[in-house]
Amino acid sequence: MSTLNKPASRTTMRRSAKTAATGESGPPKRPRKSASGTASSPALRADRSPLRTVGIVVLWLIVALSIVMLLWMLMQAFRDTRSILSDPWGLPTSLAPDNFVRAWTVGDFATATFNSVITTGVSSLLTVALAAPAAYYLSRVAGRFTQGLTMYFILGLGIPAQVILIPLFVMLNQVYLTDSLIGLNLVYIGVSMPFTVFLLTAFFRSLPLEMEEAAALDGASALRTFVRITLPLAKGGILTAFVLEVISHWNETLLALTLIQSTEKYTLPVALISFVQQQTYSGADWGGLFAGLCIVVLPMLIIYIWLGRRLTEGLTLGMGK
Amino acid sequence: MSEVDANAAVDTVLLADGAKPAKAARREAGSSIDRQRKKLLIPFVGPAFILYTILFVVPSLAAVWISFHSWSGSGPMEFVGGENYVRVFKDPLFLKSFGNTLLLLFVVGIAIFVLAFAMSLVLRDMAGRKIVRSVIFFPHLINALVFGVLAGFIFNPGGIVNTLLGPLGVKEPPAWLAQENIFPLIMVTLVATTTGYYTTILMAGVDRIPPYYYEDCALAGATAFQRLRYVILPLTWDVFGTCAVLWTISSVKIFEIIWVFGGSSGAGIPPTQSWTTAVYTYVTAFSGQSTPSYGAATASAVISLALVSVLVVVLRRAMRRDAVEF
Numbered sequence: 157m158s159t160l161n162k163p164a165s166r167t168t169m170r171r172s173a174k175t176a177a178t179g180e181s182g183p184p185k186r187p188r189k190s191a192s193g194t195a196s197s198p199a200l201r202a203d204r205s206p207l208r209t210v211g212i213v214v215l216w217l218i219v220a221l222s223i224v225m226l227l228w229m230l231m232q233a234f235r236d237t238r239s240i241l242s243d244p245w246g247l248p249t250s251l252a253p254d255n256f257v258r259a260w261t262v263g264d265f266a267t268a269t270f271n272s273v274i275t276t277g278v279s280s281l282l283t284v285a286l287a288a289p290a291a292y293y294l295s296r297v298a299g300r301f302t303q304g305l306t307m308y309f310i311l312g313l314g315i316p317a318q319v320i321l322i323p324l325f326v327m328l329n330q331v332y333l334t335d336s337l338i339g340l341n342l343v344y345i346g347v348s349m350p351f352t353v354f355l356l357t358a359f360f361r362s363l364p365l366e367m368e369e370a371a372a373l374d375g376a377s378a379l380r381t382f383v384r385i386t387l388p389l390a391k392g393g394i395l396t397a398f399v400l401e402v403i404s405h406w407n408e409t410l411l412a413l414t415l416i417q418s419t420e421k422y423t424l425p426v427a428l429i430s431f432v433q434q435q436t437y438s439g440a441d442w443g444g445l446f447a448g449l450c451i452v453v454l455p456m457l458i459i460y461i462w463l464g465r466r467l468t469e470g471l472t473l474g475m476g477k
Numbered sequence: 478m479s480e481v482d483a484n485a486a487v488d489t490v491l492l493a494d495g496a497k498p499a500k501a502a503r504r505e506a507g508s509s510i511d512r513q514r515k516k517l518l519i520p521f522v523g524p525a526f527i528l529y530t531i532l533f534v535v536p537s538l539a540a541v542w543i544s545f546h547s548w549s550g551s552g553p554m555e556f557v558g559g560e561n562y563v564r565v566f567k568d569p570l571f572l573k574s575f576g577n578t579l580l581l582l583f584v585v586g587i588a589i590f591v592l593a594f595a596m597s598l599v600l601r602d603m604a605g606r607k608i609v610r611s612v613i614f615f616p617h618l619i620n621a622l623v624f625g626v627l628a629g630f631i632f633n634p635g636g637i638v639n640t641l642l643g644p645l646g647v648k649e650p651p652a653w654l655a656q657e658n659i660f661p662l663i664m665v666t667l668v669a670t671t672t673g674y675y676t677t678i679l680m681a682g683v684d685r686i687p688p689y690y691y692e693d694c695a696l697a698g699a700t701a702f703q704r705l706r707y708v709i710l711p712l713t714w715d716v717f718g719t720c721a722v723l724w725t726i727s728s729v730k731i732f733e734i735i736w737v738f739g740g741s742s743g744a745g746i747p748p749t750q751s752w753t754t755a756v757y758t759y760v761t762a763f764s765g766q767s768t769p770s771y772g773a774a775t776a777s778a779v780i781s782l783a784l785v786s787v788l789v790v791v792l793r794r795a796m797r798r799d800a801v802e803f
Contacts, residue, residue: 205701208599211595211596211598211599212599212603215596215599215600215603215609216605216609218609218612218613219608219609219612219613222612222613222615222616223612225627229627245637245640286524286525286528287525289517289520289521289522289525290521290522290524290525290526292521293514293517293518293521293522294522296514297511297514297515297518305522305526308534309525309529311534312529312533312534312537313726314726314782314785314786314789315533315537315782315785316726316729316730316755316778316781316782316785317730317732317755318730318732318754318755318758318759318777318778318781319536319537319540319775319778319779319781319782320532320533320536320537320540321758321759321762321778322540322543322758322762322771322774322775322778323535323536323537323539323540323543323775324532324536325762325763326539326550326771327535327536327539342528342532343532345528345532346528346529346531346532346533347532347533349525349528349529349533350529350533353525377513378513378514378516378517379517382517403618406620407618407619407620409620409622409732409733409736410730410732410733410755410759413759414759414763425620425622425733428622428626428737429622429736429737432626432737442630445626449623449626449627452619452620452622452623453619453620453623456618456619457615459618460611460615460618464611465611467618468610468611468614468677
């Protein structure tokens with residue numbers, strides 16, 4: 157049995173598999189010729205073990221549970237704290253957005269949402285605008301220097317955020333950029349560089365070069381080629397990178413918690429934390445809290461429904477190739 | 478340290494980029510557009526390079542520097558050599574935090590991997606796999622704060638779990654949110670919310686196995702286990718490696734969910750039983766409860782970085798096998 161793992165037998169295995177797939181007649185007659193080569197061939201459906209059936213049932217249960225949880229959270233946001241606590245499974249009696257109004261006005265979620273939208277939008281846009289040309293250069297110019305540079309950018313992928321927390325705070329404090337959304341934006345841009353450059357370099361490499369070469373032959377400069385040929389071709393990848401940054405900046409908590417102190421500059425996650433902490437003193441406002449959670453989650457849900465497959469591909473890019 | 482990281486990064490690049498990193502470049506070497514492109518170095522790479530260096534690389538190096546000093550954030554820094562490291566390793570709070578980080582890394586990591594792999598095997602050819610896949614991926618896009626807050630509600634004394642357990646005859650449900658139970662509960666929550674993401678990645682690996690291998694297995698009469706052992710595992714091995722590296726890097730930063738899990742204790746700081754090194758770093762530097770000790774806080778952060786680096790290198794070594802071409 158262990159011989160099956162050896163290279164030699166693997167090649168024979170592959171050869172026989174290929175003949176099987178192309179449907180050519182080999183020495184052993186294939187039993188059911190009609191269903192060969194397609195994904196639903198009998199060979200692939202052969203295992204109907206009880207274990208597998210259990211697995212399928214469990215998976216669908218997980219799916220149902222996830223959807224129920226999400227809907228449940230939305231529902232609770234329309235109920236008041238007392239009825240939530242007395243019957244956690246109850247349905248809202250009305251769709252009056254009292255909790256949202258209260259969270260919006262009392263809990264400072266309005267300012268926080270505004271800050272989050274601005275910060276997320278600006279920093280993601282600038283991140284991609286800076287990373288795209290860099291990634292283009294790194295993907296198109298060969299040589300040891302470029303390799304070293306690529307490495308330099310990618311190094312940051314392995315550094316946990318808590319490492320830079322204290323030095324960043326000290327440095328920004330010296331130039332009066334702590335407790336400032338401008339400072340936070342700058343930090344987000346710097347911290348996002350490794351992943352964005354990594355993703356876009358891989359993406360630019362996957363683009364065909366023929367059109368760029370044709371443009372060069374027609375006398376277009378390298379800059380013009382980049383702007384007129386490569387960028388339009390790379391629209392999809394750049395949008396993916398942008399949306400992935402939007403998601404990560406929207407959810408970023410540790411840096412914002414450290415660098416922002418005044419309430420009117422809170423981003424959503426920081427406002428949510430402060431809302432949770434206030435409850436210790438002012439009594440639980442679960443209705444308002446659920447409304448706050450919805451404000452954090454819903455934009456992500458909308459983006460996911462809008463661009464779902466693209467995001468999964470972006471986040472798993474390279475893993476499956 | 479940096480060399481170690483660089484090695485890991487090279488491997489990541491090679492792994493991610495697969496077969497042809499240099500082909501594109503070689504084809505056009507020496508052409509005039511190539512020469513022109515080289516002139517773009519400063520305008521194209523410059524801005525990204527400067528921001529990244531100032532806001533990421535310099536702070537990382539500064540962290541190592543600060544960790545060798547005694548400093549409270551203001552006033553003079555005093556060089557103390559490795560004293561901060563000795564100090565944190567004598568601090569029971571740090572040891573608890575470090576132990577928790579290791580628990581997240583290994584126990585939660587292994588649970589996630591076993592479950593994710595099992596799920597990707599079931600998902601491989603089931604009906605409705607796309608729906609399942611998109612639903613289980615979604616938690617990855619949600620701030621972990623949300624799960625922390627929700628768990629607080631679900632496991633509240635009068636919360637969902639207890640109202641469900643009541644009719645089942647459980648008269649005295651465990652005190653879910655008692656200090657000693659919080660961390661295990663956090664671990665379970667993390668497994669529940671993270672497995673979907675890794676399943677999605679593993680599926681990308683399982684999906685690229687050409688169907689004729691499975692047919693061949695069926696023709697050769699291989700059992701389900703043999704097919705797993707000799708076809709699926711060897712052909713997805715590199716994806717496993719990538720996932721392991723990803724989990725190592727992301728588990729060490731876990732902070733948000735612990736910060737708010739189960740609501741908050743009075744002081745706005747989670748109970749020490751559930752701290753991780755990230756929480757330790759933050760509290761030691763910024764809690765405002767005692768004199769901030771930037772030296773000890775950065776020492777804790779640098780230890781996490783060392784942990785990541787060592788593990789990534791070990792993982793790359795351990796997972797290195799002859800790439801199976803197919």
